[in-house]
Amino acid sequence: MNTLFERSIEVLELPKVTRTLSSFAESEAGKARCEALLPAQTLYESERLMRETEDAFYLVGLFGAPSFSGLRDMSGALSRADKGGVLSCGELLQTAQLLRCARSVREYVKEKKERETVLDGLFFSLRGDRQLEDAINAAIMSPEELFDTASHELYEIRKKIRLASGRVRDVLTKITSGSSKMLQDNIITQRNGRYVVPVKAEYKAAFGGLVHDVSASGATLFIEPSSVVELNNEIRVLTGKEKAEEERILTELSAQAADAAPALSRDFETLVYLDEIFAKAKFAYETGGMRPRLSDKGKTELIRARHPLLDRKNAVPIDFTIGGACDTVVITGPNTGGKTVSIKTLGLLTLMAQCGLYITASEESSVRVFENIYADVGDEQSIEQSLSTFSAHMTNIVGICDKADGGALVLLDELGAGTDPAEGAALAVSIIEELRKKGAFVAATTHYAELKAYALTTKGVENASCEFDVKTLKPTYRLIFGVPGKSNAFAIASRLGLSEHIIKDARERVDSDSRDLEKVIETLEEKRQSFEEKTEETRKKLARAEEMSKQAESTLSTVESERERLISDAKREAREILENARAAADMALTDARRAQHAAKRGADVNLAEARAALMGAISEAEEKARDARERRKPEPPPRKIVRGDEVEIVSSGTRATALSDEKDGSVLLQAGIMKITVAVCELRLCAQTPKKEEKPQIKVTAPRAEKTSLDVRGMTGDEAMLEVERYIDNARRLNLETVTVIHGKGTGALRARIQSELKRNPQVKSIRNGNYGEGEMGVTVVTLKK
Numbered sequence: 001m002n003t004l005f006e007r008s009i010e011v012l013e014l015p016k017v018t019r020t021l022s023s024f025a026e027s028e029a030g031k032a033r034c035e036a037l038l039p040a041q042t043l044y045e046s047e048r049l050m051r052e053t054e055d056a057f058y059l060v061g062l063f064g065a066p067s068f069s070g071l072r073d074m075s076g077a078l079s080r081a082d083k084g085g086v087l088s089c090g091e092l093l094q095t096a097q098l099l100r101c102a103r104s105v106r107e108y109v110k111e112k113k114e115r116e117t118v119l120d121g122l123f124f125s126l127r128g129d130r131q132l133e134d135a136i137n138a139a140i141m142s143p144e145e146l147f148d149t150a151s152h153e154l155y156e157i158r159k160k161i162r163l164a165s166g167r168v169r170d171v172l173t174k175i176t177s178g179s180s181k182m183l184q185d186n187i188i189t190q191r192n193g194r195y196v197v198p199v200k201a202e203y204k205a206a207f208g209g210l211v212h213d214v215s216a217s218g219a220t221l222f223i224e225p226s227s228v229v230e231l232n233n234e235i236r237v238l239t240g241k242e243k244a245e246e247e248r249i250l251t252e253l254s255a256q257a258a259d260a261a262p263a264l265s266r267d268f269e270t271l272v273y274l275d276e277i278f279a280k281a282k283f284a285y286e287t288g289g290m291r292p293r294l295s296d297k298g299k300t301e302l303i304r305a306r307h308p309l310l311d312r313k314n315a316v317p318i319d320f321t322i323g324g325a326c327d328t329v330v331i332t333g334p335n336t337g338g339k340t341v342s343i344k345t346l347g348l349l350t351l352m353a354q355c356g357l358y359i360t361a362s363e364e365s366s367v368r369v370f371e372n373i374y375a376d377v378g379d380e381q382s383i384e385q386s387l388s389t390f391s392a393h394m395t396n397i398v399g400i401c402d403k404a405d406g407g408a409l410v411l412l413d414e415l416g417a418g419t420d421p422a423e424g425a426a427l428a429v430s431i432i433e434e435l436r437k438k439g440a441f442v443a444a445t446t447h448y449a450e451l452k453a454y455a456l457t458t459k460g461v462e463n464a465s466c467e468f469d470v471k472t473l474k475p476t477y478r479l480i481f482g483v484p485g486k487s488n489a490f491a492i493a494s495r496l497g498l499s500e501h502i503i504k505d506a507r508e509r510v511d512s513d514s515r516d517l518e519k520v521i522e523t524l525e526e527k528r529q530s531f532e533e534k535t536e537e538t539r540k541k542l543a544r545a546e547e548m549s550k551q552a553e554s555t556l557s558t559v560e561s562e563r564e565r566l567i568s569d570a571k572r573e574a575r576e577i578l579e580n581a582r583a584a585a586d587m588a589l590t591d592a593r594r595a596q597h598a599a600k601r602g603a604d605v606n607l608a609e610a611r612a613a614l615m616g617a618i619s620e621a622e623e624k625a626r627d628a629r630e631r632r633k634p635e636p637p638p639r640k641i642v643r644g645d646e647v648e649i650v651s652s653g654t655r656a657t658a659l660s661d662e663k664d665g666s667v668l669l670q671a672g673i674m675k676i677t678v679a680v681c682e683l684r685l686c687a688q689t690p691k692k693e694e695k696p697q698i699k700v701t702a703p704r705a706e707k708t709s710l711d712v713r714g715m716t717g718d719e720a721m722l723e724v725e726r727y728i729d730n731a732r733r734l735n736l737e738t739v740t741v742i743h744g745k746g747t748g749a750l751r752a753r754i755q756s757e758l759k760r761n762p763q764v765k766s767i768r769n770g771n772y773g774e775g776e777m778g779v780t781v782v783t784l785k786k
Contacts, residue, residue, distance in 0.1 A: 001038065004399050008375040009038070012347040012411075014355075016309055021357070024282040027071035029268075030275030037276075039354035043296040043369045048118075049356025054291055055117035056281035057358070059109075064736045065282060066108040067708050068275040070097040070773040075265060081258040086251050090143030092136050095257050095264070097773040099133035102126045102267040105274065119277065122270055127263045132256050139249055142772065146246055154245045161238045168195045168231045175225055182207050184220045193239060194232040196222040280357055288312065289358030292349075293366040299323025300350065300368045300409075305361035307345045308352070316477035317361075320346050322409075323368055326462045328432060328442040330455040332484050333466030334492060338477040339445040340377060342466065343411045346443055347375055350409060370441070371407030374400045378413065390418030397431060406439030415444045415451075425450035436460070452484035555676055637685040641667050646686040649678060655686070709740040709779075717753040724754060725761075731784060732763050738783050740770070745778045755780055 009015070015035070022034035040046040059065075077091040087095070109123040139150035148155045169188060172195060176186045182203035189196060191212040198220045199207045210229065213222040224232060257264070283289070287308055304317040320342065322329055331339045349359040353367040376396040397412070404410055416428030425448040432454075435442050444451075455463040463484040467476040490503050641647060641662040647669065648655055656671035656678075666679050710727040712720040724741055731739045741758075743750045758764050763785055770779035 001041065002372070002403060004374055004396075004403050005372050008347075008373055008411075009351065011375045011377050012344055012351060012373070013309060014039075014348060014351045017348070017352060017357070018355075021279055021283045024279040024286070025275050026068040027272060027275050029071065029073055029272040030068060030279060033272055033276045034279055037355050039351045039373075040356075040369075041354070041371050043294060046354045046356065046369045047294050050291060050294060050353070051118045052277050053280040053284065053356045053358060055119050056277045057284055057291075059117070059119075060278065060281045060285065062735065063108075064708060064731075064734050065278045066105045066274070067738075068101060068105070068271060068278075069709075070094075071101050071268070071271055071275065072098065073268060074098055075268070078257060078261040078264060081254045082261050085254065086247065087254040087257060088143070089140045089146065089250070092250070092253055092257065093140055093143060093772045096133050096136040096140075098264060098268060098271075099128050099130075099136075100771075100773075101271055102128040103130060103133065105271060119274070122274055125270055126267050128267065129260050129263065132253075132260055135256065136253055137771070139253060140772075146249060150249050151245060154242065154249065157238055157242045157245060161235060161242065164231055164235045164238065165195075168228050168235065171228050171231070172197055172225070175227070189222065191222045191224075193236060194224050195228060195235075196224045199223045284358035287358075287360055289360055290363040290365070292353050292359050292361065292363075294353060294369055295366065296369045298366060298368055299326075300346070301366045302346065302349060302359075303362040303365045305345055305349060305359070305365065307341055307348065308360045310341075312360075318342055318345065318477075318479040319481070320479060321481065322346070322441055322443060326460060327440075328436060328455075328461040329444070329464050329481075330432075330451050330461060330484075331443065331445045331464045331466065331479070332447065332452055334489075337466035338479065339466050340413050341477075342464075342479050343413060343443045343445060344375075344377060347373055347409070347411050368409075368441075370409040372403065372405075373409045373411070374404060375411040376400065376413060377411060390424075393418065401431065401434055401438075404435050404438050404440040408438075408440040410435055410440050410442045412442065412444040415446050416448060417446075421448065424448065429454050432461075455484065551675065559676065637680060637683065639685070641680060641683065641685060648684045648686055650682055650684050708736065708738070709742055711742040712750070712754070713742060713744040715750075717750060720750060720754060721757055724757070728758075728761060728763055728782070728784070736784060737786070738781060740774070741780045741782060742775060742778065743780065745776075748777075751777065751780065758782060 018035050018037045021037065022031040025031045025034050040049060056065075072094050074091070074095055077087055077095070081087050103126075106123055106126040106128060109120065139146055141147045146154065148158050172188045176183060176188065176197055182199055184198040184200055187198065189198065194212060196212050198215075199222075201219055201221055204211070204221055204223070207223055207225070209223040209225040211221050211223050214220070215222075289308075300320070300322050302318070302320040305320060306312070306315040306317045316338070318338075320329075331342055333339055349361060350367055350370065350373060352359050354369055359365065359367070376393055393414075397415075400410055412431075415431065416424030418424070419427075425446075428444070428446060428448060428451055432442055432444060432451075446452075452463060455461045462481060464479055464481045465483050467478040467480050490507060494500065494503055637647075641658050643658050643661055645658040646655065647658060647667075649669075649671070654671050656669035656676075658667050659670050659675065660668040662680055665681070666677050667683070668675065668677050708731075710723060712723055715723065720743065727739070727741075741754060743754055745751075755767055758767050758780070765783045765785045767783070768781050770776050770781055774781065
């Protein structure tokens with residue numbers, strides 16, 4: 001990467017983007033790596049970086065990001081241990097923190113992996129050392145102290161020290177209670193590791209013992225009574241043994257850390273690199289970035305692109321295409337209309353893509369990878385170097401012309417400005433032609449009419465303009481391709497209050513060729529705007545037609561389904577009626593046969609009555625069938641149906657609401673999500689219903705990466721619990737396994753309240769105080785149920 005490319009990176013403001021990116025990294029080394037990020041210069045390397053970001057983006061979206069908190073560079077301490085040095089308690093705890101980070105990140109991908117990613121090699125290369133991690137955590141309590149249980153010997157020594165100290169205190173307590181007048185205070189303190197009591201100077205001889213210290217005023221002597229000298233000596237000996245045992249334990253742990261140093265160094269580098277990759281993913285979620293397609297021979301096509309450093313709410317997106325049939329774009333338009341922002345957006349998004357960053361543009365965008373990107377943008381005037389604006393720009397352009405080749409993108413702002421317009425315009429055309437001969441791609445901004453004409457008549461060069469609203473006399477910041485723009489100097493001057501007679505005089509002083517060109521441009525702009533309005537109107541009509549077609553297809557499908565259902569119901573009902581009639585007939589016939597059989601036995605039976613009973617059963621069945629038919633024929637409504645009436649479609653029993661008044665014997669109905677037209681004779685009037693209030697629409701946003709920690713310091717207990725409950729719900733929804741609530745140490749009241757509530761939360765599996773490096777008693781680490 002040459003110096004001119006590095007300077008162009010500064011001009012295009014990539015360092016501002018990388019500084020923002022660094023805020024998403026968790027470790028100091030990760031932040032430094034993000035800030036030092038530079039674009040790749042080949043398609044292979046750019047694609048590799050982009051695939052890493054893509055897979056991290058996928059993992060963050062599903063599972064949240066892994067934690068890299070507490071990650072520190074231990075290379076200096078491990079190097080000292082490798083040479084036989086002894087690490088301090090703090091250094092060993094930081095080593096354990098590095099091991100814990102490596103282990104947790106490796107377990108992150110084991111537990112949450114659903115498909116292979118290009119990051120798998122990095123995750124599985126993490127070695128860690130659970131044995132060393134546990135040994136350090138079991139032995140060291142804090143950066144200043146070891147646990148009593150660090151070894152059996154240390155436990156026994158400290159036990160003896162506590163017993164000896166207790167005996168000394170017992171003796172001194174008796175002395176202080178019986179000699180209170182000789183003492184400045186009834187307290188027991190220590191000097192030089194030995195227990196003493198504060199004695200008034202005038203009682204030195206009477207009290208006796210060894211003087212270990214004197215107060216600043218000389219009025220108080222800190223004396224070790226003779227009766228505790230041997231006990232203090234015993235404590236001193238035990239303390240020496242304690243220091244020796246602690247030194248032995250630290251030496252042993254340091255030696256183990258030295259043995260693991262190569263693996264630890266590799267793990268550290270891998271973790272820092274992963275921290276950078278996941279920072280890119282979180283940055284993409286924060287900025288709304290999308291992954292572009294990359295190529296080294298195609299064209300750059302940015303769709304709805306916006307500058308990443310501008311406010312997302314106010315930035316006007318632009319479309320920008322360069323490459324293919326067009327290798328040069330000449331952008332014209334009014335001052336402050338967005339010309340410079342347009343070429344800076346092109347340059348910066350290209351640099352971001354080559355860094356493996358998602359760009360602030362549509363996912364349909366594509367970016368061509370350039371070996372070098374050169375930019376001459378902004379006012380380069382330098383008093384120190386005695387350079388005018390023109391000279392400063394020309395110095396840069398000379399270097400660009402020397403370096404540019406077929407793999408370069410060149411961005412030139414106000415090319416040829418700062419000198420005689422005629423000479424500047426001619427020079428600008430010649431510079432562009434020279435760069436094109438070398439195969440470079442050029443995007444240049446200008447006010448010169450000669451460059452507009454050059455773009456109109458030269459193959460491979462296209463005009464673009466920053467749109468200007470002549471009605472409001474304000475730029476719209478939209479970039480329009482194919483049409484040169486007007487500077488609109490007269491219109492802007494008029495809006496700002498310049499006298500009309502001055503503007504009129506200025507118009508007359510413009511040469512005829514320039515006036516003719518401006519007139520042509522103005523006519524083209526009017527036609528373009530008219531064409532855009534008609535195109536937009538046609539697009540809306542087409543969209544409405546497509547929507548109506550979909551509704552018609554849906555309605556037809558619903559009607560066909562309803563028709564089939566009605567036919568099926570009618571057939572089923574007919575079968576039931578027929579079966580009932582047959583059953584009634586069979587029953588009547590059976591009764592008749594029984595009667596006939598009885599008659600043969602001499603019984604007095606009236607066959608006419610049996611025949612009448614049979615006919616009555618058949619008539620009853622026919623009556624049921626007739627009633628069923630009559631039920632399907634509703635009575636006509638008592639009045640005309642009007643909009644808002646609630647009706648029932650008799651054939652299906654479906655409730656619906658009238659959307660129109662009755663007309664030509666039919667009415668338009670809303671039945672659920674369907675709109676259908678039904679004959680009035682098929683409807684039964686139910687009621688007139690008031691118009692329902694529209695329900696507020698709920699805005700649904702895309703998922704983002706939830707942070708793995710929540711800071712509630714400074715809140716009241718109730719405020720904190722509201723935030724914690726909301727945060728736990730979000731974390732559970734994003735499948736986060738472990739999160740951290742930061743409440744601070746203070747009096748411990750907030751911690752107790754939060755932990756008490758979390759223990760009762762059904763979404764929480766377990767809670768614990770933070771370990772060293774996690775925030776200790778100032779945080780609560782929460783493990784969520786799966």
